[in-house]
Amino acid sequence: MAQVGGLMALVVAAFAAGSVAAEPMRDASSAVIGSRLDVVVKGRITPRCQMSGGGDVDLGELSGGESVSALFALDCNVPFDISMQSSRGGLAHVSQPQGEGPFVGLLPYDMRLTIPTLRPSPATVQASFTSTQMIGGRTLSSGDGIAAGGGKLELRTRKPEGAGLLAGRYSEALTLTVTPRM
Numbered sequence: 001m002a003q004v005g006g007l008m009a010l011v012v013a014a015f016a017a018g019s020v021a022a023e024p025m026r027d028a029s030s031a032v033i034g035s036r037l038d039v040v041v042k043g044r045i046t047p048r049c050q051m052s053g054g055g056d057v058d059l060g061e062l063s064g065g066e067s068v069s070a071l072f073a074l075d076c077n078v079p080f081d082i083s084m085q086s087s088r089g090g091l092a093h094v095s096q097p098q099g100e101g102p103f104v105g106l107l108p109y110d111m112r113l114t115i116p117t118l119r120p121s122p123a124t125v126q127a128s129f130t131s132t133q134m135i136g137g138r139t140l141s142s143g144d145g146i147a148a149g150g151g152k153l154e155l156r157t158r159k160p161e162g163a164g165l166l167a168g169r170y171s172e173a174l175t176l177t178v179t180p181r182m
Helices: 002-022 028-032
Strands: 049-052 067-076 080-086 091-093 109-118 122-130 138-141 149-157 174-180
Touching (some): 049 174, 067 174, 080 109
Antiparallel strands (some): 049 067, 080 174
């Protein structure tokens, strides 16, 4: 029995020695030379540019010199352009935008747009246009900045020409369109 136990110990020792000897011997300096590990890291942030707000603004009784301002939300994580377009070139009489007799049917206005941006430090972009300039559309660029949360639109009506404004209802559609630049 002692011989079997000794033989078993010899087989276990030989197997253990064989498994250690089965790994090739490496020179410590060759493990460092020519050793390379490439790691590719990828990610993505989807560009977005959204604007919200707007709606109807009632200036009340029009006589010229009325002012109104409106805040709007702007969420862009890339630089952007905002185009502004006036549908009529001013507040126009609903049925007689050309006016009648000595009374005019169009009340022009001045518009100012102000938008805070980050580039990477805070900055403000702004533009001012007349309602007639915006008939063909105008654009404000954020440059290399991204939106810092929103903007402000200020509108001030001008004094009417001639004998004043023709009695009736007046309207205007001012369209702001945001376009991301990537």
